[in-house]
Amino acid sequence: MSGIATPMTRFDATDWRRVSRGLLLLAPLLAFLLVFYIMPFANMIGESFSYWSGDAKTGQGPTLFQYVKTLESARVLRALNRTFGIALNTVLITLLLSYPVAMLLLGVGRRLRTAILLVTFVSLASSLIIRNYGWVVVLADGGAVNSLLMALGLIDAPIRLMYSELAITLGLVHYAMPFMILPIYGTLLRLPPSLREASLSLGGSEWRTFLHVVLPLSLPGVFGGTMLTFAVSMSAFVTPLMLGSPRTAMISQVAAEQLLVQLNFAWGSAIIVVLTVITFAIVAIYAFLLRKVFRADV
Amino acid sequence: MSDRSIFHSVNSVIAWLSLAFLVFPVLLTVVVSFNASFFIEFPPKAFSLHWYGNIGKIHRIVDATLISAGIAIASGICACILAVGASLALSRSPLPGRAAITAFLLSPVTMPMVAIGIALVQFFISIGTAFTWYSLMIGHIVLVVAYPIRTLLASLALTNPALEEAAESLGGGRWTVFRTITLPQMKPGLVSGFLFASLISFDNYPISVFLVRGGITTMPIEIFNYITQNLDPTPAAFSTLYIVVISLVIALAEWRYRIISHTIP
Amino acid sequence: MKSSKSPVEKKLSRRRFLTNTAAGAVVIGMPWVTTKARAAGQLTVVLNQGLLAKLWIDHLNPVFEKETGAKLNVQQSVTSNMLAMLKTQKDNPPDLMQFSEAGVFLARDEGLLRQHKAANIPNWKFLRKEFNMADDYSAGMIDAMHTIFYNTNVVKEAPKSWAELWDPKNKNRIAIPPVTWNNGLRMIVTAAEIATGKPLAQAQYDYEAGIKHLAKLKQNGVVIYNDAPQALQMMQSGQVPYVPFYVAFAAPVVAQGAPIYPASTLKEGKHGEIVGLNMPVNAKNVELAEAYVNLSLSKDFQSKIDSVLRARCAHTEVVVSPDTAKLIGAPENTTYADWAFLSKNRAKITEVWNEAFA
Numbered sequence: 001m002s003g004i005a006t007p008m009t010r011f012d013a014t015d016w017r018r019v020s021r022g023l024l025l026l027a028p029l030l031a032f033l034l035v036f037y038i039m040p041f042a043n044m045i046g047e048s049f050s051y052w053s054g055d056a057k058t059g060q061g062p063t064l065f066q067y068v069k070t071l072e073s074a075r076v077l078r079a080l081n082r083t084f085g086i087a088l089n090t091v092l093i094t095l096l097l098s099y100p101v102a103m104l105l106l107g108v109g110r111r112l113r114t115a116i117l118l119v120t121f122v123s124l125a126s127s128l129i130i131r132n133y134g135w136v137v138v139l140a141d142g143g144a145v146n147s148l149l150m151a152l153g154l155i156d157a158p159i160r161l162m163y164s165e166l167a168i169t170l171g172l173v174h175y176a177m178p179f180m181i182l183p184i185y186g187t188l189l190r191l192p193p194s195l196r197e198a199s200l201s202l203g204g205s206e207w208r209t210f211l212h213v214v215l216p217l218s219l220p221g222v223f224g225g226t227m228l229t230f231a232v233s234m235s236a237f238v239t240p241l242m243l244g245s246p247r248t249a250m251i252s253q254v255a256a257e258q259l260l261v262q263l264n265f266a267w268g269s270a271i272i273v274v275l276t277v278i279t280f281a282i283v284a285i286y287a288f289l290l291r292k293v294f295r296a297d298v
Numbered sequence: 299m300s301d302r303s304i305f306h307s308v309n310s311v312i313a314w315l316s317l318a319f320l321v322f323p324v325l326l327t328v329v330v331s332f333n334a335s336f337f338i339e340f341p342p343k344a345f346s347l348h349w350y351g352n353i354g355k356i357h358r359i360v361d362a363t364l365i366s367a368g369i370a371i372a373s374g375i376c377a378c379i380l381a382v383g384a385s386l387a388l389s390r391s392p393l394p395g396r397a398a399i400t401a402f403l404l405s406p407v408t409m410p411m412v413a414i415g416i417a418l419v420q421f422f423i424s425i426g427t428a429f430t431w432y433s434l435m436i437g438h439i440v441l442v443v444a445y446p447i448r449t450l451l452a453s454l455a456l457t458n459p460a461l462e463e464a465a466e467s468l469g470g471g472r473w474t475v476f477r478t479i480t481l482p483q484m485k486p487g488l489v490s491g492f493l494f495a496s497l498i499s500f501d502n503y504p505i506s507v508f509l510v511r512g513g514i515t516t517m518p519i520e521i522f523n524y525i526t527q528n529l530d531p532t533p534a535a536f537s538t539l540y541i542v543v544i545s546l547v548i549a550l551a552e553w554r555y556r557i558i559s560h561t562i563p
Numbered sequence: 564m565k566s567s568k569s570p571v572e573k574k575l576s577r578r579r580f581l582t583n584t585a586a587g588a589v590v591i592g593m594p595w596v597t598t599k600a601r602a603a604g605q606l607t608v609v610l611n612q613g614l615l616a617k618l619w620i621d622h623l624n625p626v627f628e629k630e631t632g633a634k635l636n637v638q639q640s641v642t643s644n645m646l647a648m649l650k651t652q653k654d655n656p657p658d659l660m661q662f663s664e665a666g667v668f669l670a671r672d673e674g675l676l677r678q679h680k681a682a683n684i685p686n687w688k689f690l691r692k693e694f695n696m697a698d699d700y701s702a703g704m705i706d707a708m709h710t711i712f713y714n715t716n717v718v719k720e721a722p723k724s725w726a727e728l729w730d731p732k733n734k735n736r737i738a739i740p741p742v743t744w745n746n747g748l749r750m751i752v753t754a755a756e757i758a759t760g761k762p763l764a765q766a767q768y769d770y771e772a773g774i775k776h777l778a779k780l781k782q783n784g785v786v787i788y789n790d791a792p793q794a795l796q797m798m799q800s801g802q803v804p805y806v807p808f809y810v811a812f813a814a815p816v817v818a819q820g821a822p823i824y825p826a827s828t829l830k831e832g833k834h835g836e837i838v839g840l841n842m843p844v845n846a847k848n849v850e851l852a853e854a855y856v857n858l859s860l861s862k863d864f865q866s867k868i869d870s871v872l873r874a875r876c877a878h879t880e881v882v883v884s885p886d887t888a889k890l891i892g893a894p895e896n897t898t899y900a901d902w903a904f905l906s907k908n909r910a911k912i913t914e915v916w917n918e919a920f921a
Contacts, residue, residue: 018390019392023387023393024387026388029381032380033440036418040417078921097319100309101313101316118549119317126501127518129501129518130327130537133533133534134322136338137326138322138323140340143339147339147341157801160803163786228408237412242526245787246787246789252504256416260647262910268416279408283408337799337800337821512655513636523639525792527613527790527791528613529791529796
């Protein structure tokens with residue numbers, strides 16, 4: 001039962017009244033976002049087209065100098081590459097770990113389901129800093145993983161796990177899992193069980209049923225979860241700050257350093273714009289692919 | 299063994315391992331918080347409650363936590379109020395470009411938080427109201443307003459506008475109709491939207507760190523500072539307390555209000 | 564749960580409970596309660612990092628608050644970030660900042676600092692000459708000695724030279740500080756010394772050669788640390804046994820029995836760096852700031868710098884104790900750099916370092 005009003009073929013007085021009422025309801029939020037979201041960003045984008053006081057060339061602008069600098073900086077490109085790699089890994093691993101949990105939730109009894117969902121929610125509600133600190137504890141040289149591996153005799157001396165891309169990826173996966181489990185579970189809930197039963201009764205194996213019936217129908221939830229995980233990983237700031245080292249800097253850290261320490265607002269803004277554009281572009285292409293190629297309803 | 303049970307067994311194994319993965323760091327933090335040693339080591343050789351007493355030593359922790367809580371609740375309420383109007387408009391009125399407007403309103407979620415923080419601090423400095431409680435709240439509202447919108451749109455999509463039209467035709471004023479018909483139907487979306495918004499605001503670091511200075515500070519900032527300055531496991535004690543409190547709050551909310559079932563999108 | 568109340572009544576009281584709690588929390592968190600300045604005054608101080616700042620936090624701040632009745636607002640940062648803070652907060656700066664000579668000359672030349680008035684600070688007469696930096700612009704407190712720390716369980720003999728970091732024998736056993744820390748810049752200077760063969764006084768201007776030589780450490784599997792706890796954790800676990808670090812930041816940990824020790828003599832010289840308290844030019848609470856500086860220069864507190872942080876302090880009457888001398892070695896082996904030059908070029912040096920390492 002859709003609550004969305006269906007547009008009429010001819011606009012009459014009632015429709016105009018509805019539209020104006022709608023605009024009135026929408027106005028406060030739009031005004032708020034105009035002042036505190038669009039304007040600051042427009043300002044930042046404007047900055048990115050100007051020169052910095054410490055640049056080799058200076059002038060009035062507008063100029064593409066900062067963007068050229070971004071594309072020519074080996075460091076920024078390395079950071080972008082690294083960030084993209086970590087984001088992809090995070091999305092894949094999170095999906096592989098979260099989908100089974102969503103399916104498990106369908107099969108267990110009510111009490112267990114509530115308990116698992118509670119754990120998921122508490123994880124969601126726990127501060128990111130606290131969760132990352134948990135990984136500091138687990139991966140430390142004297143921490144749990146190393147102690148376990150040494151006790152099992154697999155290693156002689158602690159291996160360096162912390163302050164690495166591995167640690168960052170683990171931290172991000174841990175952060176993103178609730179964001180992936182809940183949407184997928186939500187879509188799976190809405191699938192009529194008769195579909196699965198029909199497929200099985202027609203002679204399909206459990207695995208084929210999953211691949212050809214359940215998975216495609218759950219794509220809206222998968223899309224929601226993967227899109228959010230990807231966006232969050234691309235713009236990650238706190239996690240690499242706590243679990244990484246200067247050699248594993250992700251793009252948000254590079255931008256923040258320019259903006260806060262070097263006080264190069266022009267270049268810092270340009271880096272942020274590039275990151276945002278890339279993230280949005282990838283998400284848009286991803287949505288397009290899912291809609292057109294896989295005919296999913298996202 | 300039938301293929302049905304192999305599939306389900308494999309799935310269950312992976313699922314339980316994933317859940318263990320989710321819980322593991324928390325369990326370890328709890329254990330480390332009772333470790334007498336100054337360094338992080340596992341397994342602990344001696345136990346002590348010393349670090350719990352040390353929590354008070356975290357710089358301005360009480361102040362910071364209260365500020366974070368106040369901002370979280372205020373941002374959540376303001377975000378919900380703003381979102382109610384917008385989601386009603388988007389789901390009930392035949393506005394042109396609805397999809398584009400919705401995408402725009404939800405965009406702060408995918409925007410890098412560092413970008414939001416820095417853009418806003420520059421903006422506030424230029425209008426002269428930087429580093430105040432209100433500028434921090436505004437920054438948080440921008441970040442979290444997308445969540446109540448999403449949950450309210452989901453709630454409203456499940457409702458029938460014919461109910462409202464019927465009530466109006468029966469002579470109910472617009473406000474009465476809203477209060478008695480629309481609002482109760484929106485309640486699940488409101489509750490979960492408010493919860494998401496407040497939690498995300500309370501826990502936020504990247505935006506807060508750019509918007510605060512001097513008198514104002516938030517809990518994530520002080521905890522982060524302590525972790526990067528000190529070696530001892532006091533943050534483990536704080537984390538344990540925090541998680542216990544949050545778990546109790548969520549368990550209580552689930553028991554009385556069934557929020558979990560309402561939040562599944 | 565059976566209750567005699569009707570569903571409507573239950574709903575109302577539940578709602579009331581929620582609203583009251585929410586209202587209460589909002590009121591408590593409201594701005595006027597937390598940002599109201601106290602009658603006796605407030606002092607905003609930005610201290611340095613780790614255990615060095617902890618000495619002030621644990622031993623000086625409580626005494627200051629009790630004596631003056633003022634409330635202290637403490638933040639922590641590193642020199643490079645503090646310089647940026649000075650520039651962006653020119654109209655509303657903190658009242659005192661604790662950073663080293665690495666930033667003092669630049670800050671003074673850019674007109675960001677205000678001179679200390681010796682007349683208002685009675686303990687100024689006890690200030691050692693070399694700790695009075697930039698003609699009264701900085702009240703030096705402590706000489707934060709920087710050297711190579713080694714793990715005594717893993718390494719039997721103390722390193723004798725900075726060049727040992729480049730020894731392929733030490734692959735995957737070395738770390739260096741980030742360029743955002745001042746010792747990161749000193750590493751560049753020492754690398755320049757080693758690479759060009761010139762003495763420190765000349766080599767320190769050739770930072771490009773220094774960074775190029777430092778970058779060779781990547782082949783030796785060098786780890787770059789983020790912050791003090793990370794460096795300490797690496798050292799004491801033995802996983803990375805050679806970590807250049809400040810003695811003052813690690814001395815309390817050594818005292819706790821951690822298996823780490825500083826190299827007391829290095830061929831190219833250990834790095835001395837004087838950290839002091841500096842007043843931004845538009846600071847509001849000058850009187851309280853001067854009281855803070857005075858208290859920091861008191862003999863009582865300065866002797867703690869020797870006994871706890873194991874470093875040379877500013878007070879003329881506090882002599883380096885034998886235990887401290889053992890850790891920091893001979894004063895002749897300590898070198899100081901031309902921070903006027905290094906800080907002016909810091910932005911460029913940082914960029915080149917970033918391109919090489921990050």
